[in-house]
Amino acid sequence: MSSAVLECKDVFKQYELRSGPLEVLKGVSFDLKEKELLAIVGISGSGKTTLLNLLFGIDTMTEGHIEIDGNNVSNMSKDDFRLFRRDKVGMIFQEFYLIPSMTAIENVMAPLIIAGKSEQLALTKAYRLLERVEMRPMANKYPHQLSNGQKQRVAIARAIANSPKILICDEPTRALDTTLGDGIMDLLEELIENENIAVIMTTHDPEVAARADRVLIIRNGKLVEEKIVDKESFDFRAAKAIYREPEIAENEPAAKPKAKKNATTKKSKKSSKKSKTS
Ligand SMILES: Nc1ncnc2c1ncn2[C@@H]1O[C@H](COP(=O)(O)OP(=O)(O)OP(=O)(O)O)[C@@H](O)[C@H]1O
Numbered sequence: 001m002s003s004a005v006l007e008c009k010d011v012f013k014q015y016e017l018r019s020g021p022l023e024v025l026k027g028v029s030f031d032l033k034e035k036e037l038l039a040i041v042g043i044s045g046s047g048k049t050t051l052l053n054l055l056f057g058i059d060t061m062t063e064g065h066i067e068i069d070g071n072n073v074s075n076m077s078k079d080d081f082r083l084f085r086r087d088k089v090g091m092i093f094q095e096f097y098l099i100p101s102m103t104a105i106e107n108v109m110a111p112l113i114i115a116g117k118s119e120q121l122a123l124t125k126a127y128r129l130l131e132r133v134e135m136r137p138m139a140n141k142y143p144h145q146l147s148n149g150q151k152q153r154v155a156i157a158r159a160i161a162n163s164p165k166i167l168i169c170d171e172p173t174r175a176l177d178t179t180l181g182d183g184i185m186d187l188l189e190e191l192i193e194n195e196n197i198a199v200i201m202t203t204h205d206p207e208v209a210a211r212a213d214r215v216l217i218i219r220n221g222k223l224v225e226e227k228i229v230d231k232e233s234f235d236f237r238a239a240k241a242i243y244r245e246p247e248i249a250e251n252e253p254a255a256k257p258k259a260k261k262n263a264t265t266k267k268s269k270k271s272s273k274k275s276k277t278s
């Protein structure tokens with residue numbers, strides 16, 4: 001069985017609001033295995049982004065234990081975590097967060113320069129990364145000159161610049177149409193296959209979730225269900241019901257699973273792996 005690159009145990013997160021404490025995560029436990037594509041789904045406000053922010057260390061948990069690549073990050077100071085994640089974890093955010101005053105190439109160079117690479121090396125590597133995400137021709141464009149799909153590609157190039165083991169993606173296809181969204185998912189699958197990256201992503205789209213190896217369902221700050229995705233028989237109707245009010249879901253005709261153009265590649269990858277249900 002492939003080993004876990006990330007483990008979360010009994011993670012709690014509470015925000016202190018003027019009106020009183022708001023408990024957002026209520027004991028979340030799961031793991032992410034090597035080369036796994038794990039999806040977290042759940043309605044708006046269920047705690048998905050909060051959880052990802054804890055994993056990336058841009059917010060701190062109230063209680064719990066997080067281990068990344070065998071290192072306990074729960075007790076690390078913010079500075080230590082920042083250094084640690086620079087080499088191990090990349091994140092693409094719900095809102096991209098590209099630096100508006102920097103061109104695409106400069107955005108991708110930034111994490112390399114921060115990691116101590118020379119400007120020349122960073123430039124060469126950043127061009128390679130933009131090539132990888134098919135954005136090299138747009139290298140000198142500023143974020144406001146790019147479409148959402150293009151911004152997302154630059155954000156992915158930036159997130160993988162320091163060859164992380166884990167890529168955290170908050171709704172990676174949110175602002176994209178189906179074709180662009182499929183392209184981003186193809187890219188993520190390719191990174192998993194060729195760069196040994198494990199991906200944890202959130203999504204509101206059942207078709208995107210169906211491309212994951214496993215889907216965790218979060219409801220009101222708790223993981224309530226785990227599914228191993230079988231591409232042939234993925235229950236789109238059940239998946240849609242997660243995002244909608246029950247009475248709407250009741251009347252929704254069951255959608256047919258879409259044929260995946262890279263289903264064979266994905267299958268062969270999966271056949272060499274074993275997943276566990278917990
Ligand atoms: N910094 C914060 N301070 C106070 N409350 C917060 C903060 N961040 C998030 N919350 C609250 O935590 C809850 C979960 O928010 P979160 O952003 O994790 O939801 P989500 O599942 O990512 O939703 P969406 O699908 O809309 O992105 C919400 O009720 C939100 O208002």
Ligand SMILES: [Mg+2]
Pocket residue numbers: 048049050094170
């Ligand atoms: Mg969110």
